[in-house]
Amino acid sequence: MPAHDIELTEIAVPDFGLPAMQPSVSAQEYTQRVAQVRTRMVEEGLTHLIVYGDREHFVNLMYLTGFDPRFEEAMLILGQTGHPRLLVGNEGFDYAQKVVEIEHTCTLYQSFSLLGQWRDTSSPLRMILEDEGIEPGKRVGTVGWKSYDVRENPHPPTCIEIPAYIVDILREAVGERRAVTNAGDLFTHPETGFRITNSADQLAVFEFGATFASQGIRNMTEQVEPGKTELAIVEEARLNGLPLSCHPVVNAGPRAPQLGSPRLRAVEIGDPFMMAIGLWGGLSARAGFVVHNESELPISIQDYVEVIVKPYYAAAVAWYETIGIGVTGGEIYTLIEEMLADHPFRMALNPGHAIHLDEWVHSGIYPRSTCRLSSGMALQLDIIPMCDDEAYFTINVEDGIALADASLRSKLSEKHPETWSRIQARRQFMHDTLGIHLKEEVLPFSNMPAVLRPYLLSPHLALRVNR
CATH class of the missing domain: 3.40.350.10 (Creatinase/prolidase N-terminal domain)
Structure with missing residues (x-):
């Protein structure tokens, strides 16, 4: 997926809904x-x-x-x-x-x-x-x-x-x-560990947490305003008391590259901005700048979307369209490494990992990995770019998915129809609106699946594939 096929345009993200029932493991x-x-x-x-x-x-x-x-x-x-x-x-x-x-x-x-x-x-x-x-x-x-x-x-x-x-x-x-x-x-173990593959009930539990975590991120991306404090922005996430898998991250300005907790600092136009929420079973993260458009960025980085965001999103699309049952972690790693090779940033960590109630279980996605992805795995797209020029900050579109063969999909749809309905709506949105074509076994768990809004004061603008 070449970067020139990616465009920043107005995108209406559907309301995928929140769970009305809480799944459990028997x-x-x-x-x-x-x-x-x-x-x-x-x-x-x-x-x-x-x-x-x-x-x-x-x-x-x-x-x-x-x-x-x-x-x-x-x-x-x-x-x-x-x-x-x-x-x-x-x-x-x-x-x-x-x-x-x-x-x-x-x-x-x-x-x-x-x-x-x-x-x-x-x-x-x-x-x-x-x-x-x-x-x-x-x-x-x-x-x-x-x-x-x-x-x-x-x-x-x-x-x-x-x-x-x-x-x-x-x-x-x-x-x-x-x-x-x-x-x-x-x-x-990233291929054979008991917690690496999951039942339909366990995946439904993960989707429950991932839905609320991602909705919290979505709420925040739509409520960033100059003058509002980091703590006030976290309030927009409407966290409801579900157990966290990591501390909420909302950092703007000089602290944006850090993984620190929000503070009573007012957000300013031009700030870099990082946010992440992790609940049991799912984490979503986003990064960008507190601007309406490139004109509010420093002159030296007004090409941020062209130089950083579009190549990054092209790699994320390739990740989504390649991930699947039987694919090796080494194949995923090489794919992302090659897609980023000619751009002024590199991967900070593995471009994906297993998730469970804890945020990071293990990763079989590393150079020359022979670990094969299998049905029942819950995985995070976690491509974190480190820019050669720190002025460009970073970009992030981390969300979770599961892999499920026909048998597991059937169990999930029968036992958890509400969960299944959200998954199917997300798949359709990614295909029809974002131009991302998932394999049938790939089940997105996020309420803003692959939605990347680099200009946080223009939440109506997001990336898509122009096919």
Whole structure:
């Protein structure tokens, strides 16, 4: 898709609507997940799995239980048989009784509580582990939120990121350092991880979050005004209390390139502007300038749309039209790299990644990647240009999609017709109005799908393909 086929023109974006029903993952699916993990444990020679979580790094734990630690830490001990045991702190104990979706044993472990709270009624962790059969001769996998390779450690499986005292006690219990290993890849490997492919119900949950996140961005892009503060602009997003996957980003002026939080700074004409909202399952981001048109930009960058925006959008269109089941991450990376090669900017990060309840799970989109994209994946278009001349700032049109084969599409449409209706309306808009031709398996989750408005004081102007 050459940049000269891209035009900036008046575009009316339909109202795709907001959810009237909130999808959820069933207890049966959570139970199936535990069974699938246990099968892999046997295949990997693991007798036990320790899944650790805290307020920031909770998704692997929640994937198996439906529980997220709100103030504290928590840990699931999963053997090959029997009820899993969930260890929680003082404030997590009652919450766990209400939300955990699997048959389990809930144990109060007060060392996971906040400092200064009671710690006098819990058994020692070593004793709890012994009760679960973690003893000499056993092999334990730990799951936190990261995995490592030889760049971090000559023996990567022993490189573990959960709290050191837990690892020390585990290794003392089994009697061999290398019998306790990092098993995070079971959940987050970019091709085979459990959390990389998703059911129809889970995708509907993601679309729910992505819809509200993207609508928030859409609301803000339509309400930027000189004199309005960054904090006031965030109020236009109408965030409704759904859990965030990252801090809201609204930065203008000198702070625009940063990922900081909004402040009580009034937006001015000519400001560069960055915004992002991430909720569980979806993130949308946009960037541009607080101007009506190029005449309000500095003379040196009045060619911003021609030099930066159009080539960037052409690459985004190519991403949308290439992404699909069976495509490798390496193919996507090479495509974007080649499309940007002759332009005065480069990619800041991978041009796409997997998303879940956390904003970035992993990315199989990197140079020479052989990771194949498959049905059930939820992915972000995340092409972030770094301009050679900082005066041009950047541009961004990040949104989320899912890949779904015919079977998964059928399940999604049958079980979640409201979700499916929004997806189909977005696909039609992208095809008919923006000129972006998606493969049938590509399901857009954003309420402003591929809508890029570089001049924030002219929200009626957006990019499209002139076919």
